[in-house]
Amino acid sequence: MAIILNLDVMMARRKISLGELSERIGITNANLSILKNNKAKAIRFSTLEALCRELQCQPGDILEYSHEGEV
Amino acid sequence: MRYTGKNSLSTFIKILILLSGLFGIVIMLSLPWSLPWLMKLFYENSTGGLYTFFMIILYILGLSTLVILNELRIIFLSLEKSDPFVHRNVVALKRISALCAVNCLVFLVKIFVANSLMTVIALFVFFIAMLFSLILGEVFKRAVEYKEDNDLTI
Numbered sequence: 001m002a003i004i005l006n007l008d009v010m011m012a013r014r015k016i017s018l019g020e021l022s023e024r025i026g027i028t029n030a031n032l033s034i035l036k037n038n039k040a041k042a043i044r045f046s047t048l049e050a051l052c053r054e055l056q057c058q059p060g061d062i063l064e065y066s067h068e069g070e071v
Numbered sequence: 072m073r074y075t076g077k078n079s080l081s082t083f084i085k086i087l088i089l090l091s092g093l094f095g096i097v098i099m100l101s102l103p104w105s106l107p108w109l110m111k112l113f114y115e116n117s118t119g120g121l122y123t124f125f126m127i128i129l130y131i132l133g134l135s136t137l138v139i140l141n142e143l144r145i146i147f148l149s150l151e152k153s154d155p156f157v158h159r160n161v162v163a164l165k166r167i168s169a170l171c172a173v174n175c176l177v178f179l180v181k182i183f184v185a186n187s188l189m190t191v192i193a194l195f196v197f198f199i200a201m202l203f204s205l206i207l208g209e210v211f212k213r214a215v216e217y218k219e220d221n222d223l224t225i
Binding site: 027031032034035039040041042043044047 | 225
């Protein structure tokens with residue numbers, strides 16, 4: 001995937017666990033894990049909005065474009 | 072009436088398919104004894120060659136139909152679990168289509184050797200079933216892709 005989600009980096013910066021974040025943004029632990037491990041195919045604006053709200057960051061802080069993974 | 076899930080119409084059809092399969096196995100096993108009796112009933116002036124021919128085509132048709140029933144059972148099993156959009160069902164439908172084509176060919180050969188109205192009808196039915204399952208397999212493939220996309224959209 002050319003788009004990388006740096007969720008783990010941001011979570012470590014904010015010192016928040018997977019369980020706590022999933023509870024705060026209202027998605028399951030399993031789904032947040034899919035996002036964290038870059039297994040997701042797409043992300044809803046509502047999820048991105050909730051992530052940015054809880055992690056107090058911009059979408060650009062979480063999302064990154066990489067040339068290496070390009071198909 | 073419930074169509075999918077436990078104790079639904081899918082469960083009933085799954086059991087029906089299982090019973091049909093068992094009945095088919097019994098018929099196939101009894102062929103060496105039942106075929107001469109049936110041939111006497113329908114083809115009074117039959118030859119030994121025709122007996123061998125019937126034996127071969129009935130075993131081919133029987134085996135392929137048993138596999139078709141098993142694939143249908145797998146599809147209805149997934150319906151019972153309320154999760155029909157899986158890759159295994161696409162494979163099952165493709166296999167059903169291929170086996171219907173085999174049955175079509177067998178009936179086509181039978182038309183030239185020992186034709187009857189039922190042979191033409193069976194050929195037509197398997198031809199339609201072949202096309203139907205081929206298209207349905209492709210539709211299922213799309214559905215599985217959409218489901219995977221939906222499941223991985225967080």
